[in-house]
Each structure stands twice: as C-alpha cells, then as structure tokens.
Amino acid sequence: MIYVIGIGPGDKRLMTGEALQAIEKADVIVGYVTYIKLIKELIKDKEIVKTGMRREIDRCQEAVDIALTGKNVAVVSSGDAGIYGMAGLVLELAEKSDPELEVKVVPGITASIGAAAVLGAPIMHDFCHISLSDLMTPWEVIEKRLLHAAMADFVVCFYNPRSKGRANHLANAFQKMMEFKSADTVVGIVKDVGRKEERKIITTMREIDYELVDMTTMVIVGNKETYVKNGKMITPRGYSL
Amino acid sequence: MIYVIGIGPGDKRLMTGEALQAIEKADVIVGYVTYIKLIKELIKDKEIVKTGMRREIDRCQEAVDIALTGKNVAVVSSGDAGIYGMAGLVLELAEKSDPELEVKVVPGITASIGAAAVLGAPIMHDFCHISLSDLMTPWEVIEKRLLHAAMADFVVCFYNPRSKGRANHLANAFQKMMEFKSADTVVGIVKDVGRKEERKIITTMREIDYELVDMTTMVIVGNKETYVKNGKMITPRGYSL
Structure with a gap:
C-alpha cells in the first residue's frame, strides 16, 4: 500500500x-x-x-x-x-x-489556498493555477496560458514563480499578462505560508519587487474587481452590499 | 473574533x-x-x-x-x-x-482537491476553477472563460455545475469548450466527495450523462494529455518514464 x-x-x-x-x-x-x-x-x-x-x-x-x-x-x-x-x-x-x-x-492544503487565507479572500471567484517552471513544459505553452488567463480575467496563482535559474520568468509573465490586465491589478505575495517566517506583501503588477519572490513564495494576481481594504486582498463574488 | x-x-x-x-x-x-x-x-x-x-x-x-x-x-x-x-x-x-x-x-480542502484525490491525479498540471452559477456572474463572462480555458488547454474544474434551475449549463459549457477541446477529452465526475454516498465516474466529453451531475458533484475535464489507466484519471506532469 x-x-x-x-x-x-x-x-x-x-x-x-x-x-x-x-x-x-x-x-x-x-x-x-x-x-x-x-x-x-x-x-x-x-x-x-x-x-x-x-x-x-x-x-x-x-x-x-x-x-x-x-x-x-x-x-x-x-x-x-x-x-x-x-x-x-x-x-x-x-x-x-x-x-x-x-x-x-x-489530499492536502495546496499553497494557493494557504496563501489566500493569509491575504484575505483573493480567490473567491474563478481562478487558475499556472506553474512558471519550464523544466517540463515548453515556455510557449506557459505563455499561451498566461495570455488566455489574462484575456479571461481569471485570478492567477503562480506556482514555481521564480528561482535563481529562472530569475526573469515572473517579470516576463507579468509583461505578457499586462497586454490584457491593468498594471494596477492587485498582487498578493506570501512567503513561507504557515511557517514561522511567513510574510505577506500586497502590491500591484506595476509596483511589484520581483526580488521578494523565490520558490517558496506564492504570487496571486487578482482580477479586474480585486481590491485592497484594511490590509486584506479581496476578490468580490458579486453580492450587492 | x-x-x-x-x-x-x-x-x-x-x-x-x-x-x-x-x-x-x-x-x-x-x-x-x-x-x-x-x-x-x-x-x-x-x-x-x-x-x-x-x-x-x-x-x-x-x-x-x-x-x-x-x-x-x-x-x-x-x-x-x-x-x-x-x-x-x-x-x-x-x-x-x-x-x-x-x-x-x-483554509480547508476544496471540492476540486478532494475529487482529484478520488479520481487519481487529474490536476497535476495547470488548471482552472470555473463556477457555472450565473446568479451573480453574467453568462457571457462565464462563456468567455470557458473558451479561453479550452484554448489554453487548461484542466477545468467545475463548481456549481448543474442544478434544477440550471439543468443545461454543463451541457452548454461542454458544447462551447468542444470548439477547442476534443470530444474524447477525459472527464472525471465525483458525487458527494468524502461522504458515505461518494461515487466516482470516468467518462469523456462526448459520452457524459449529464443527469449524473447535480450541485453536490465535482466535474473535472482533462487537458489534451489526460488519460485513464487502471481506473485512474491522470494528467501527466511531463516526466519521461
């Protein structure tokens, strides 16, 4: 067994x-x-x-x-x-x-769900997971998914966002997506989710400091409606309050 | 608190x-x-x-x-x-x-992760979550996401796939996606994940019986490489075996 x-x-x-x-x-x-x-x-x-x-x-x-x-x-x-x-x-x-x-x-709690709980409620609406590792997936396939995810206005959770050998992958991904996503789109970053070094940063696609991101980091890019309030990143579901 | x-x-x-x-x-x-x-x-x-x-x-x-x-x-x-x-x-x-x-x-184990564990390993590669409830999201937005998800060859996990009031949503969604996804794409269905009535069905986009699906059902549509072996639905990551 x-x-x-x-x-x-x-x-x-x-x-x-x-x-x-x-x-x-x-x-x-x-x-x-x-x-x-x-x-x-x-x-x-x-x-x-x-x-x-x-x-x-x-x-x-x-x-x-x-x-x-x-x-x-x-x-x-x-x-x-x-x-x-x-x-x-x-x-x-x-x-x-x-x-x-x-x-x-x-089953276990995957990084996107763990990070989302720390950030607030960023994946309350349709979202996708994209891995930026091109060890086993050609970069053209990754790029195609980035573009479609941006056009469809999905919230996007990045796995393997950036490593020493792939220092520019996240910046390249953001560049591609900004053809369809506003540079002001909210971005949530959580390092070491659930560990004692856990650290949370909320920024935008324009202002992100890529140096903050490594392989133990989850990066979540919001959709058009994602906003920040009281230090929390929230993607509304659509209730009229 | x-x-x-x-x-x-x-x-x-x-x-x-x-x-x-x-x-x-x-x-x-x-x-x-x-x-x-x-x-x-x-x-x-x-x-x-x-x-x-x-x-x-x-x-x-x-x-x-x-x-x-x-x-x-x-x-x-x-x-x-x-x-x-x-x-x-x-x-x-x-x-x-x-x-x-x-x-x-x-955080908790969401339905897609619970269902995936029952089916085998269908979400081993990039995937998205799409809710088919149009109570708070216009159907045009949902449709746009379905098309982009299909074009990008994401694995797709459907939340709120079908209810009495929305009996045709899943069939309509599949119809749209089949413009870009093969009708032979593997589909995994799990009813009542983790409950005693749990039931698993593996089928294809062409052969699915929509009547099996209700609000307590998770539907996972594979990507181009998803296959079935030994009763398990597997989306390969790309290792050469």
Missing part, C-alpha cells in the same frame, strides 16, 4: 486528520529532505528514505519497490500531492510495476 | 487541525443547515445559528453582529471558505461594521 500524502504548507495544524492517520499507518516514509524535516516529530519511529531535489522518478520508484515487499509506504510532499506533486508519478509507476498495488492519494 | 472556516468536503478526517481548533474556540457557530449537520458531533455544546440557502449576506452580517458583542464566532462552510465560500463576504461586512474586528480565514 502506498499513501501519497500532501502535508499542506508546512504547519502541522494545516494537515488533515487523514494525512496524520496515513503517516501513522506507514512503515516507511519517502520524501524530499525539506518535507521530511517539516514532519520530523511525527515520524520518529519510522524508516525514512530521504532524497534530493529533481530525483522525483527515483524517489517514487523506490517507494513502489518498497511497497511491493509488503510494507506500507507514505510518499510525502508539501501542499497537495495532486497539484504539481507526486500523485501522478506514483500512480504511473505503480501501475507499470504491479497494477494490483494499491495507491491512495490523501 | 470571527473564524471563517472551510470544513472540507464533509468527512471529518479531511478537516485540518486548525479548523478543529477554531471550532473548539468558538462560542457560536453560524452556517447553512447542511454544513451544520456535517459537523454536529463537534459542536454539541455550542450556540448554533442555522440559516437557509441564498441568505449569505444575512448569515454573515449576523456573525459580525454577534462577534461585535465580544463572542468568538465560527462561520462554517464546506470545502475552503475562500473559494466560492463566505470568506470574502465576512471580510467585507466586518470591515464595514468595525475595521478593528479580527477575522481569521482557516
């Missing part, structure tokens, strides 16, 4: 009961070293397989191999395992190795 | 620890009668204010008024309170009544 578990943004209180139970049932915990650290109190008596970044396939295959020996394995990742996480890969690899092997995806 | 709490899809094990704690701290629980029922075991000793549907403004104003008397109030809704939920409205009304009144949004 493999549980693919989303542990949420990092604060144990944002995990679901089902995630806690699944970790308890597991004999072996498999995950990227940063995520293992986040839950270290919960897994003191477990066998632990830590792996580095960009070794997703090896990590998931190892989880499958261990599960095939009859052990219960928990593959942990931050946020929700089904959103740019490990769920797809584990399902694909498990099916290849043994279609009978049971895989259970345990 | 007002906590605006997303209680997840309905199974207590899908609530976060923070949501449980906030409910415990509350003196008064405010919510639509269906949600109150879902958590009735947790709130036996609390003052409860139940309201009917479509009385969102009254419900939230009542929560604000009670909080202004110094009590801790929990406004509960299913899924995540910040996604087509009560968070925006409570923040807006609280600010109007007393900008000093503290409002804390407590």
Whole structure:
C-alpha cells in the first residue's frame, strides 16, 4: 500500500486528520529532505528514505519497490500531492510495476489556498493555477496560458514563480499578462505560508519587487474587481452590499 | 473574533487541525443547515445559528453582529471558505461594521482537491476553477472563460455545475469548450466527495450523462494529455518514464 500524502504548507495544524492517520499507518516514509524535516516529530519511529531535489522518478520508484515487499509506504510532499506533486508519478509507476498495488492519494492544503487565507479572500471567484517552471513544459505553452488567463480575467496563482535559474520568468509573465490586465491589478505575495517566517506583501503588477519572490513564495494576481481594504486582498463574488 | 472556516468536503478526517481548533474556540457557530449537520458531533455544546440557502449576506452580517458583542464566532462552510465560500463576504461586512474586528480565514480542502484525490491525479498540471452559477456572474463572462480555458488547454474544474434551475449549463459549457477541446477529452465526475454516498465516474466529453451531475458533484475535464489507466484519471506532469 502506498499513501501519497500532501502535508499542506508546512504547519502541522494545516494537515488533515487523514494525512496524520496515513503517516501513522506507514512503515516507511519517502520524501524530499525539506518535507521530511517539516514532519520530523511525527515520524520518529519510522524508516525514512530521504532524497534530493529533481530525483522525483527515483524517489517514487523506490517507494513502489518498497511497497511491493509488503510494507506500507507514505510518499510525502508539501501542499497537495495532486497539484504539481507526486500523485501522478506514483500512480504511473505503480501501475507499470504491479497494477494490483494499491495507491491512495490523501489530499492536502495546496499553497494557493494557504496563501489566500493569509491575504484575505483573493480567490473567491474563478481562478487558475499556472506553474512558471519550464523544466517540463515548453515556455510557449506557459505563455499561451498566461495570455488566455489574462484575456479571461481569471485570478492567477503562480506556482514555481521564480528561482535563481529562472530569475526573469515572473517579470516576463507579468509583461505578457499586462497586454490584457491593468498594471494596477492587485498582487498578493506570501512567503513561507504557515511557517514561522511567513510574510505577506500586497502590491500591484506595476509596483511589484520581483526580488521578494523565490520558490517558496506564492504570487496571486487578482482580477479586474480585486481590491485592497484594511490590509486584506479581496476578490468580490458579486453580492450587492 | 470571527473564524471563517472551510470544513472540507464533509468527512471529518479531511478537516485540518486548525479548523478543529477554531471550532473548539468558538462560542457560536453560524452556517447553512447542511454544513451544520456535517459537523454536529463537534459542536454539541455550542450556540448554533442555522440559516437557509441564498441568505449569505444575512448569515454573515449576523456573525459580525454577534462577534461585535465580544463572542468568538465560527462561520462554517464546506470545502475552503475562500473559494466560492463566505470568506470574502465576512471580510467585507466586518470591515464595514468595525475595521478593528479580527477575522481569521482557516483554509480547508476544496471540492476540486478532494475529487482529484478520488479520481487519481487529474490536476497535476495547470488548471482552472470555473463556477457555472450565473446568479451573480453574467453568462457571457462565464462563456468567455470557458473558451479561453479550452484554448489554453487548461484542466477545468467545475463548481456549481448543474442544478434544477440550471439543468443545461454543463451541457452548454461542454458544447462551447468542444470548439477547442476534443470530444474524447477525459472527464472525471465525483458525487458527494468524502461522504458515505461518494461515487466516482470516468467518462469523456462526448459520452457524459449529464443527469449524473447535480450541485453536490465535482466535474473535472482533462487537458489534451489526460488519460485513464487502471481506473485512474491522470494528467501527466511531463516526466519521461
């Protein structure tokens, strides 16, 4: 049995009961070293397989191999395992190795939802998730999605917004979207959601300081109606008050 | 103090620890009668204010008024309170009544994430949320978003997909999207996520039986690469296996 578990943004209180139970049932915990650290109190008596970044396939295959020996394995990742996480890969690899092997995806609080709660209520209306990582998606596909998202006036949540190797991705994305979105559109930034370093910034597309953004940051760009009041970023649903 | 709490899809094990704690701290629980029922075991000793549907403004104003008397109030809704939920409205009304009144949004597992875990891994790549309710959003705006979502090849999660009063909305939405999405695109349907009546169906845009869909149903339409294997709906991230 493999549980693919989303542990949420990092604060144990944002995990679901089902995630806690699944970790308890597991004999072996498999995950990227940063995520293992986040839950270290919960897994003191477990066998632990830590792996580095960009070794997703090896990590998931190892989880499958261990599960095939009859052990219960928990593959942990931050946020929700089904959103740019490990769920797809584990399902694909498990099916290849043994279609009978049971895989259970345990949902978690993804970064956009965690960040939205900190900012106020920015995703109260239609929104989309776009990852700015072009490691596995051609930049032209990303750019096309940015343009359509802007034309449709979606609120946009950016995953993997900016890293050392992709320092200009967010600026390029904003540039593209500003063909259709006003430069005054509200932007909410949350760093390290749910962790003790958590920090919130509310700005606009024109005024954003891209240096504030790294891979542990969630960036949410509002729609035409998004506004800021009393330090909160709010996208109205449409009630007449 | 007002906590605006997303209680997840309905199974207590899908609530976060923070949501449980906030409910415990509350003196008064405010919510639509269906949600109150879902958590009735947790709130036996609390003052409860139940309201009917479509009385969102009254419900939230009542929560604000009670909080202004110094009590801790929990406004509960299913899924995540910040996604087509009560968070925006409570923040807006609280600010109007007393900008000093503290409002804390407590994140929850929204229906798309809960349904995705049941289906497999359908939202592993860029996706959007679109509500098909035209009570507060003109149908032209919804239609525009459907077209752009289809052109951008987003995975699409439908909220409020179909009700008695809007029996044809989902069929109309699919018709529009099929201008740009293949009729063979995989569609996942989950009814009553996380409740004992939970039911999962995997079909295509061409073959869907719209009668299976009602307001308690999540409908997820895949992208070009979404496939079905071993009963699971998977949108690949792009790893070469």
